């Protein structure tokens with residue numbers, strides 16, 4: 001479970017990037033966060049990973065305050081970054097092997113890695129290639145596989161679908177659904193309204209650091225999410 | 239976990255094109271420099287023994303002691319085998335000194351004198367390779383150690399795991415250092431092998447110790463740049479910035495500080511020019527010579543025998559007088575020159591010491607001076623050698639004067655022309671510096687490097703704990 005309580009971040013230059021965020025992502029739930037560029041989505045994720053200290057408020061992973069027990073909390077979270085390039089000189093196997101070991105899983109075999117890489121839709125003949133030859137989407141998939149294999153009950157994804165082709169995007173959604181059905185909490189920041197709507201259990205709109213709208217799947221039944229998004233962004237502007 | 243990070247760091251580095259390139263270049267440069275260093279030592283050695291033999295033959299072939307005293311004997315500087323690794327001031331200082339009755343001996347005819355263009359480039363010895371090329375490699379290996387991981391997003395990915403930052407930086411430092419050592423140690427071991435098998439080169443036990451200590455200094459020097467690289471890399475947010483900052487520091491260390499300290503020392507501690515000293519020496523010489531003629535005339539006037547029968551005793555007396563007079567004049571000149579020289583050397587040495595000590599805040603200078611000391615090719619050894627020649631000069635002059643005066647021939651046919659005999663000629667001896675003092679002189683350099691490594695590493699460590707990984 002992921003939980004933010006009055007989570008606030010003001011950067012050193014005075015920029016209020018996150019303003020009293022209160023949010024809970026339950027086990028077995030996919031939460032999608034929308035918002036314009038600079039709205040505060042990445043800031044939220046960085047706070048959950050304790051990459052930056054909160055100005056006030058608390059971020060909890062499985063009930064653990066990440067600012068107080070950062071190392072402990074990281075046992076329970078997987079992370080997919082928006083711009084991970086990984087080690088270009090390493091093959092997919094080498095990359096996944098390194099990060100899996102860092103995650104504390106020491107007894108996985110090459111077959112396990114292959115399964116994880118397959119599950120994210122990476123083509124088999126690329127497993128042994130150096131990742132500097134990869135396309136953006138292929139790197140994205142590898143990053144995803146690294147998160148999948150860690151098997152943590154909470155997953156934080158920062159714009160994970162941005163580089164995926166339609167088929168891979170679809171496979172990716174299936175993967176997220178599978179993870180949710182296994183009882184994981186999924187928090188995803190995205191601009192991809194179309195895909196998010198297919199899988200989100202709840203969505204939030206973020207604007208200038210504030211969570212301005214929160215809707216469940218039931219609320220969204222029959223609604224045009226794109227319309228709603230634009231409406232929200234403009235409405236509050238006035 | 240630490241092991242995984244170390245392993246990843248090593249594998250990542252040694253599978254990169256950068257590493258292959260570095261390794262090949264390192265190996266080529268190190269082996270080339272050691273090989274050429276050794277062969278030029280062999281050439282120097284041959285030249286040295288030729289020169290020594292030539293000098294001996296030259297002295298023996300003199301017709302009489304008078305021309306021998308005027309010509310003087312030549313003292314050649316023996317080459318130092320470790321000069322092959324650290325040539326120091328070898329190429330810049332003279333290789334031979336003429337010891338004769340008239341002039342103060344000085345070492346002349348350096349390699350740079352005979353081929354000035356070499357001085358522009360300097361020697362391509364191992365010290366130079368380490369100082370310039372390998373330190374650049376150390377920077378190349380580390381400038382993006384931290385900031386590069388940040389740019390690739392791997393730092394965030396690593397730290398999304400249960401891994402403490404101190405372990406991460408430690409793993410990166412250890413792994414990075416091992417990968418830097420590989421392209422260094424393999425060629426160094428090979429070069430040790432070359433030294434061992436090179437025909438006609440035999441290092442004494444103490445020389446091996448000196449050589450190993452030089453390698454220790456190389457290793458510390460590169461560690462300074464390695465830790466500096468990690469430090470800068472963990473204090474910048476772009477790898478291009480990190481590289482520029484490091485390049486700037488490198489230039490400052492390697493060229494700016496050493497050159498600036500020489501200029502600064504000359505300003506802070508000016509010394510009289512060599513010409514001034516020479517002029518003073520010449521003035522005194524002329525004064526003595528001017529007085530000589532009159533004194534001899536006076537003596538002759540006073541002692542000229544009244545009868546023809548006294549002629550033989552007169553000649554003996556005159557010989558005695560002339561010898562004593564010559565000895566007296568020479569020793570006066572020697573004493574005066576020595577005093578002037580001592581004063582000048584004292585001033586010069588204090589200036590040099592100031593420059594050396596100021597430049598020593600740069601690890602590049604510290605490396606240069608320490609390896610020079612260890613190779614016995616430094617300024618101190620040069621000064622010691624020069625001092626040994628200067629000490630030899632009065633001894634030799636005394637011998638030459640005595641020989642010359644006792645065998646003076648006034649053309650009266652009473653004394654036969656003597657062939658010169660060198661059996662009792664005093665020989666110049668020089669004891670190369672022992673390990674103790676050489677070692678003592680390198681302690682500040684050793685200390686400085688260890689100090690910098692600790693500071694840089696601690697700085698990198700502290701910076702990384704607070705590093706903004708986003």
Ligand SMILES: Nc1ncnc2c1ncn2[C@@H]1O[C@H](COP(=O)(O)OP(=O)(O)OP(=O)(O)O)[C@@H](O)[C@H]1O
Pocket residue numbers: 011012013015016017035036037038039040041042043044
């Ligand atoms: N280090 C920083 N210092 C100051 N301000 C920052 C810093 N990082 C982010 N910000 C500001 O915080 C706000 C939120 O940024 P954030 O990266 O969270 O946006 P985002 O929602 O992820 O945007 P995008 O969709 O473009 O990824 C922005 O206004 C940004 O300018």
Ligand SMILES: [Mg+2]
Pocket residue numbers: 041042043082158
């Ligand atoms: Mg973002």
